[in-house]
Amino acid sequence: MLKRSLLTVATLTSVGLLPLAHAADQPVDNRWYISPFGTFIKTDNDRQADDGWGGGLGVGKMINRYLNLEVRGFYNSLDGDNSATSDREWTLAGGTLDLQYYFSRQKLAPYAVVAVGGMDTRLNKINSIGFLAEGGLGLTYEVSNNFLLRSDVRYRYNNNEDHVQSGTTEFDDMVVNVGFVIPFGAKPTYVAQTETPVAAAPVAAAPDCSTLDDDNDGVNNCVDQCPVTPANSTVDRSGCPVKLILKGEHFNFDSAELTLNAKELLDGVAQSLANYPQKNDIEVQGHTSSEGSNAYNMKLSQRRAASVVEYLKAKGVENRLTATGFGEDHPIADNDTEAGKSENRRVELIWIEN
Structure with a gap:
């Protein structure tokens, strides 16, 4: 004979959770801003130049909870290194269109950035305008609603069709930017909505389980x-x-x-x-x-x-x-x-x- 058994159903107890504010309830900060910055540039060996310094200014807009779009202009200056003629001086001037993706919009906010643009490279009396692309990671720190510190590290690729430097038309530099962001206007704030209490509807008596067979x-x-x-x-x-x-x-x-x-x-x-x-x-x-x-x-x-x-x-x-x-x-x-x-x-x- 086959052995038969009762099949039991485990009783599960539901646990109540306190309501939490969702990110979707928070207002979107879509203000315009300016972003002055200073730059340290670690040069490609092909440039035969020392590391240099520079700066620039960006104008941007916060698109939504994750994205910023920013137009930036910059200027960098480099001197010839010890292996090259001492009077060689590089100047790099250009602009980019940046897309920044923020992983969060907390007080300390990490982000990734990609950028494309153009750059005028001048070496002594030779100059060339070429394509520019950048990619990197950065952080912002909100000091106040209208002032944020910002820094990022970027890889920069530059292609010059005109040979300002013999032997190559491509350069790979590392760029470190440190600056700040000044948003215009008041930062949107979340205001909790007060709901008028609604009288609870009368609860119907539960049916007698002994009369049910689902x-x-x-x-x-x-x-x-x-x-x-x-x-x-x-x-x-x-x-x-x-x-x-x-x-x-x-x-x-x-x-x-x-x-x-x-x-x-x-x-x-x-x-x-x-x-x-x-x-x-x-x-x-x-x-x-x-x-x-x-x-x-x-x-x-x-x-x-x-x-x-x-x-x-x-x-x-x-x-x-x-x-x-x-x-x-x-x-x-x-x-x-x-x-x-x-x-x-x-x-x-x-x-x-x-």
Whole structure:
């Protein structure tokens, strides 16, 4: 005999959370600003120049919670290094369009930046205007609503089609900017909205659970420990499934091939099992009537049980399913009548204790 067990449902206790202000509730700061800055430039070896200094000014706008768009102009000056002629002097003047992405808008706010633009490079009396691109990371620190400190480190790529420096038209420098940001106008602030209390609607009395049977298994909700039992299953006194019998002509004659009606019935069983929270193992038992030899009926019932298992698995049933054939050994009706034989040709799903 198979050992059957009650299926229990764990009772979950919900925990109340205090309401929190979401970022979406905060107003968007979209002010214009100016941003003066000083620059240290670590030069590419191809320039044959010492590291230099400079500065510039940016004018920008805060687009939303994450993005700033800024137009910047700058000027850098470099002297020739010890390996080059001492009177070589570089001047770098240009402008960029910056897109800054802020990971947060807290008091200390990190950001990433990409920039494109152009730069006029002058070496002694030779000059060239070329393409410029920058990328890097930075931080701002809000001292007050209208004054922020800012610094970033950038990689700078510069391409000059005219050869201001023999041997190369491309330069790779590192740029460190330190400055401040002055936004114009007052910073938007969040004002909590006061809501007028609304009188609570009268609460209807909860229905008596002893009069309810949500899953129609014959066990009322007060004592039903398995409240979503698969349809048409046999349950114990606690409302937990024990057995589900699939009655009717489910297979073609002398075959394990499922009929169309059987597939439609098994579709409903598969949906019920998919919705049922407990995933206990299930044994699928095949039974036949007494026509033919016992040995043949044993093999036929095994094939039919396996056919049902394969179909349910294909429909997404996650329970562990095993197929067992019992042949004609366990009749539930008289095999001497056609009606009894039809009753005996059946498939049973038996819930197993895990």
